[in-house]
Amino acid sequence: MKATVPVxxxxxxxxCSQCNxxxxxxxxxxxxxxxxxxDELVGARRKIKRQQNLYRAGDPFEAIYAIxxxxxxxxxxxxxxxxxxxxxxxxxxxxxxxxxxxELHSCNAIALEDSEVCVIAYAKLEELSREVEGLQHQFxxxxxxxxxxxxxxxxLLGSMRAEERLAAFLLNMSQRFTARGxxxxxFHLRMTREEIxxxxxxxxxxxxxxxxxxxDEGFVAVQQKHIRILDNAGLKxxxxxxPCGR
Amino acid sequence: MKATVPVxxxxxxxxCSQCNxxxxxxxxxxxxxxxxxxDELVGARRKIKRQQNLYRAGDPFEAIYAIxxxxxxxxxxxxxxxxxxxxxxxxxxxxxxxxxxxELHSCNAIALEDSEVCVIAYAKLEELSREVEGLQHQFxxxxxxxxxxxxxxxxLLGSMRAEERLAAFLLNMSQRFTARGxxxxxFHLRMTREEIxxxxxxxxxxxxxxxxxxxDEGFVAVQQKHIRILDNAGLKxxxxxxPCGR
DNA sequence: CGGCTGATTGAAGGTTTTCAACTTTTGTGG
DNA sequence: CCACAAAAGTTGAAAACCTTCAATCAGCCG
Numbered sequence: 001m002k003a004t005v006p007v008x009x010x011x012x013x014x015x016c017s018q019c020n021x022x023x024x025x026x027x028x029x030x031x032x033x034x035x036x037x038x039d040e041l042v043g044a045r046r047k048i049k050r051q052q053n054l055y056r057a058g059d060p061f062e063a064i065y066a067i068x069x070x071x072x073x074x075x076x077x078x079x080x081x082x083x084x085x086x087x088x089x090x091x092x093x094x095x096x097x098x099x100x101x102x103e104l105h106s107c108n109a110i111a112l113e114d115s116e117v118c119v120i121a122y123a124k125l126e127e128l129s130r131e132v133e134g135l136q137h138q139f140x141x142x143x144x145x146x147x148x149x150x151x152x153x154x155x156l157l158g159s160m161r162a163e164e165r166l167a168a169f170l171l172n173m174s175q176r177f178t179a180r181g182x183x184x185x186x187f188h189l190r191m192t193r194e195e196i197x198x199x200x201x202x203x204x205x206x207x208x209x210x211x212x213x214x215x216d217e218g219f220v221a222v223q224q225k226h227i228r229i230l231d232n233a234g235l236k237x238x239x240x241x242x243p244c245g246r
Numbered sequence: 247m248k249a250t251v252p253v254x255x256x257x258x259x260x261x262c263s264q265c266n267x268x269x270x271x272x273x274x275x276x277x278x279x280x281x282x283x284x285d286e287l288v289g290a291r292r293k294i295k296r297q298q299n300l301y302r303a304g305d306p307f308e309a310i311y312a313i314x315x316x317x318x319x320x321x322x323x324x325x326x327x328x329x330x331x332x333x334x335x336x337x338x339x340x341x342x343x344x345x346x347x348x349e350l351h352s353c354n355a356i357a358l359e360d361s362e363v364c365v366i367a368y369a370k371l372e373e374l375s376r377e378v379e380g381l382q383h384q385f386x387x388x389x390x391x392x393x394x395x396x397x398x399x400x401x402l403l404g405s406m407r408a409e410e411r412l413a414a415f416l417l418n419m420s421q422r423f424t425a426r427g428x429x430x431x432x433f434h435l436r437m438t439r440e441e442i443x444x445x446x447x448x449x450x451x452x453x454x455x456x457x458x459x460x461x462d463e464g465f466v467a468v469q470q471k472h473i474r475i476l477d478n479a480g481l482k483x484x485x486x487x488x489p490c491g492r
Numbered sequence: 493c494g495g496c497t498g499a500t501t502g503a504a505g506g507t508t509t510t511c512a513a514c515t516t517t518t519g520t521g522g
Numbered sequence: 523c524c525a526c527a528a529a530a531g532t533t534g535a536a537a538a539c540c541t542t543c544a545a546t547c548a549g550c551c552g
Contacts, residue, residue, distance in 0.1 A: 076397050076400075078405065079486050080486050082405045082406075083405070084397075084400055084401040084405045086400050097389075097390055097393055098394050099390070100386050100387055100389075101393070102394075126382060129382075130375075130376045133376070136372060136375075136376060137372065140372070140389070141347050143343075143389040143390070144343055144344060144345070144346035144347035147343055147347075147396065150393065150396035150399075150400070151353060153400055154330055155322050155332075157403035157447055158444065159324065159328045159444075161539075161540095162540070192497090192499085193499060194498085194499095200404070201403055203542080204498090205500080205541075206541070207499095208499060208501080209500080209501080209540095211499090212501080224548080225498095240324065240325050407507075407508090439532095449509055449510080450531080451532080452507090452509075454532055455508095455532080458533080470531070494552100495550105495551095495552100496549100496552105497549090497550080498547105498548085498549080499548070500545105500548090501544100501547095502543100502544085502546100503542100503543090504541100504542085504543080504544105505540105506539105506540090506541075506542085507538105508537105508539080508540090509538070510536085511535090511537095512533100512536105513532105514532080514534105515530100515531080516529100517530070517531085518529070519526100519527090519528080519529090520526090520527085521525090521526095521527105522524090522525085522526100
């Protein structure tokens with residue numbers, strides 16, 4: 001560690017410039033010089049154990065988080081207890097953007113496994129992104145990407161039937177694992193059937209049944225959370241060529 | 247018009263500092279000085295006739311738009327023709343944020359009535375928001391608010407039943423009309439039952455039936471697109487105290 | 493190893509969709 | 523300005539899809 005870098009808790013200081021997640025994370029597309037400046041910004045890392053909250057709805061908003069290791073879900077709770085999972089996040093993805101609007105977090109972020117995040121103080125981010133054009137631009141892209149992703153989820157929830165939703169979900173997971181250097185065809189889901197169901201607007205039994213049908217039809221091999229995709233094209237066809245639903 | 251302001255098409259130059267939508271729009275919360283700078287940014291206005299596109303999915307992204315008058319819907323189309331309405335936008339709201347991520351628009355924006363928008367060149371916005379802190383902050387808030395709104399829609403689509411969705415929709419519209427100085431209890435919807443249905447993940451017949459039931463139960467008086475809310479609290483109760491749906 | 497959580501599967505029930513007929517409103521052109 | 527066609531909205535009955543309820547099975551952790 002360079003002497004110029006201020007020492008933080010137990011040498012946990014992060015350096016984006018050294019991180020292998022650069023291409024997936026906030027720094028994507030930034031120049032060498034810009035990257036160096038980014039290292040000023042990113043504070044200590046924080047470890048979150050499985051099932052623990054990174055933040056809760058109502059918490060004051062102070063930072064956004066880049067997932068360094070592990071994975072999360074975000075959800076919104078209705079007063080009567082109903083839960084809606086709004087997303088699953090993997091390494092390199094940014095959490096906490098919901099808090100900017102009211103300066104309070106509006107959803108819960110919960111680790112699906114033991115995880116680690118880089119803490120990015122939001123005040124500092126605004127400050128630095130006024131100076132570093134690449135950072136500003138990239139940050140805007142990250143927010144916009146989240147909006148586009150949300151529209152995709154609305155499409156799922158509003159216009160697709162159960163099996164289409166699950167197929168789209170699996171293809172999306174596959175693609176994101178691929179981007180992280182993992183197998184596109186074989187992966188391990190960190191979330192339960194109930195969480196998948198909540199995300200897709202389905203009951204867990206419906207998710208389970210859809211998995212079984214996919215297995216029967218030879219699209220995938222399912223063993224609990226372990227998924228092997230056998231017919232990628234078949235899943236894609238499923239999404240587009242089904243009557244309708246609602 | 248001041249001589250220092252560059253003259254654009256037919257004197258259509260907008261001045262945020264003069265606009266009565268300030269409190270609802272991008273400039274909200276900015277200081278007098280900051281507002282003056284904002285006037286540099288906002289280009290000509292553009293009129294969009296009913297049913298016309300402000301932009302289409304795939305169009306190159308160059309600007310975001312502030313709705314000066316009228317209203318819009320945004321939607322995403324699936325290859326097989328299915329449409330998902332992702333939102334309805336009213337005066338003061340910002341359109342086009344979806345385009346930042348890929349520099350191509352990812353959805354369609356269509357005027358629900360003859361409308362007018364202020365064109366905000368995105369490159370200029372980034373430039374100016376590096377100089378004007380209040381603008382930067384406000385722009386981030388606008389994007390974050392969109393993300394939070396989207397989560398709310400996911401909740402609707404994923405966890406609520408037909409009547410709950412429509413109740414939530416009506417209450418949301420009422421609140422937004424109120425914010426614009428219109429009656430909270432009586433308003434005119436600019437979209438069809440089919441568009442409402444698409445937004446809520448329901449078929450138009452289901453929307454129509456839900457309207458009829460609300461009328462029978464005395465929650466609202468419905469006459470085609472004209473809505474009168476008779477029992478606001480009743481609608482609110484509907485949202486929280488229903489068994490479940492899916 | 494036992495108890496727990498998570499997952500699977502079947503049968504019955506419910507909500508929403510589909511199909512269809514009909515009414516009302518809107519828009520256009522004579 | 524009326525007439526008429528097209529679009530939008532309403533309503534009923536049947537069907538489809540998903541949920542609910544229930545029982546069973548599998549895997550995991552202490």
